[in-house]
Amino acid sequence: MPDSTIVQPKQSVLIVDDDPIQGQLIKDVCSRIGYAAVFAQSYESAAAALTSHRFSHVTIDLALGERDGIELIRLLSGLPEMPRVIVISGCEQRILNAAVRLAHSAGACDAVSLPKPIELKALREALMVQPCDCKSMRCAEPRKTDVITIDDLKEGFANGEIFAMFQPKILLTTGKLVGCEALARWNSPKFGMVAPDRFISLAEEAGLIKPLTLLMLREATELTRDLLPTVPGFSAAVNFSATLLADPTVPEDVETILVDRKVPGSSLMIEVTETTAMSDVAKAMDTLLRLRIKGFGISMDDFGTGYSSMSVLAQMPFCELKIDRTFIKGCLVDQDLWKVVTSAVAIARAYNMKAVAEGIEDLETLWALESIGCHIGQGYAISKALPRSEFLQWTDNWERRVRDSLLRIPERKHA
Incomplete structure (x- = not known):
């Protein structure tokens, strides 16, 4: 009899978007490439998912209603390991670029942006890139607690x-x-x-x-x-x-x-x-x-x-x-x-x-x-x-x- 335990794939994606149709589109792409996906329609539900699961990728719609995607990026910066961030928005490209730079400054060693409407090929390529493990010398050093006098x-x-x-x-x-x-x-x-x-x-x-x-x-x-x-x-x-x-x-x-x-x-x-x-x-x-x-x-x-x-x-x-x-x-x-x-x-x-x-x-x-x-x-x-x-x-x-x-x-x- 096959084991009924659900094994979470190594790559899992948190999809944060206030539009369920958009969320389902992203989820379908994740399924086709073998990734598990969790959909969150608000900042609060995304925050709850992050407390119980570790995600390799997070897609973030900048306009989430009362609490926007920038707040979520700040939340991600407090995680022990920050996932690969994919910023998605219908805002102008300069805003997308600035959001990516913010993600980098918050500690993400890898972040990209995609405009709406999403091109499925570009989304797939962004998801296929593996998150950095932060062991590379190119990434910032881990925070050190030792006090040097x-x-x-x-x-x-x-x-x-x-x-x-x-x-x-x-x-x-x-x-x-x-x-x-x-x-x-x-x-x-x-x-x-x-x-x-x-x-x-x-x-x-x-x-x-x-x-x-x-x-x-x-x-x-x-x-x-x-x-x-x-x-x-x-x-x-x-x-x-x-x-x-x-x-x-x-x-x-x-x-x-x-x-x-x-x-x-x-x-x-x-x-x-x-x-x-x-x-x-x-x-x-x-x-x-x-x-x-x-x-x-x-x-x-x-x-x-x-x-x-x-x-x-x-x-x-x-x-x-x-x-x-x-x-x-x-x-x-x-x-x-x-x-x-x-x-x-x-x-x-x-x-x-x-x-x-x-x-x-x-x-x-x-x-x-x-x-x-x-x-x-x-x-x-x-x-x-x-x-x-x-x-x-x-x-x-x-x-x-x-x-x-x-x-x-x-x-x-x-x-």
């Missing part, structure tokens, strides 16, 4: 637990390696691998930001010195904080490090965020000009994320504009993001600066950026950040193993 950081710094990792930067037109970004990492016996967003602010409070930055500079210039004979023009980028830009001794400290290692000033790119530059414009301008006079490059990092990007760009002596990853990710499916990216590239070229895109996660995005004249790219599509020894090995293998596969694609698509 200034004393922990001081001890870690004194014990040599903080070091640089290097993410390659390539010329998009040729695939040629042109540089890297030095990124601080802390391998703590107590806390494990600690990301910089958890300890850089502590370094500021502890008075460690200057020695930490100089450590990044020394490690970056040592790598650069080793690569220059085989990679002419190679440059390493290092992030500078507002504290450093207010220190009048910094230009000489930087120059000393490069002179000691016999590395030219053109092989260093100093990355400065807009917020950093605007914290004290007069002091920042003083330091940045002196650094530029000494031959160092200055990059405007995280372009577009602040309130006065254009003002800073016009005032400061930047030679590179770095487009923030929040605009690059999803720019091929979000026309609003694509407009920001294309405008940023055009602005960089108008100012005779190099346009750099960070956070390139797939080859289609890489090709699209190259097609609009973006000069340089970095991101997981090229390589994650690597320790020094692995970076040198990656460099040796790059041309043979990767470059041809990047560039021998005849058709390059972009939004």
Whole structure:
């Protein structure tokens, strides 16, 4: 006699829509591809379903009556594992795009939108994409409850637990390696691998930001010195904080490090965020000009994320504009993001600066950026950040193993 127990398929979908006909349409598509589906006609019934079931996908109609789909996205953000979010609405595309961005900021590592009336093929394709398991390095780190103190950081710094990792930067037109970004990492016996967003602010409070930055500079210039004979023009980028830009001794400290290692000033790119530059414009301008006079490059990092990007760009002596990853990710499916990216590239070229895109996660995005004249790219599509020894090995293998596969694609698509 067959087992009568109902076994829930691995993929289950919560359909949230105040229109039962629309809900049934989505449910039919789910059935055809072997997914279990639960229909909820209101926010309240959806919330009740989420307390008793774990769903791999949630389709959300933005207009749900008294409580809209945005409230539901906020509710989903509190779940231990956020499902793949499919936003469905008859609202204009810009609203759909904004809802997807909201889902991403709420913790969804994967979200898409579909306009009404729904195209069944597009719905099926959206449902067939599996939700991210959040173990990928591309996704945000899990929330950590460990409290790190200034004393922990001081001890870690004194014990040599903080070091640089290097993410390659390539010329998009040729695939040629042109540089890297030095990124601080802390391998703590107590806390494990600690990301910089958890300890850089502590370094500021502890008075460690200057020695930490100089450590990044020394490690970056040592790598650069080793690569220059085989990679002419190679440059390493290092992030500078507002504290450093207010220190009048910094230009000489930087120059000393490069002179000691016999590395030219053109092989260093100093990355400065807009917020950093605007914290004290007069002091920042003083330091940045002196650094530029000494031959160092200055990059405007995280372009577009602040309130006065254009003002800073016009005032400061930047030679590179770095487009923030929040605009690059999803720019091929979000026309609003694509407009920001294309405008940023055009602005960089108008100012005779190099346009750099960070956070390139797939080859289609890489090709699209190259097609609009973006000069340089970095991101997981090229390589994650690597320790020094692995970076040198990656460099040796790059041309043979990767470059041809990047560039021998005849058709390059972009939004």
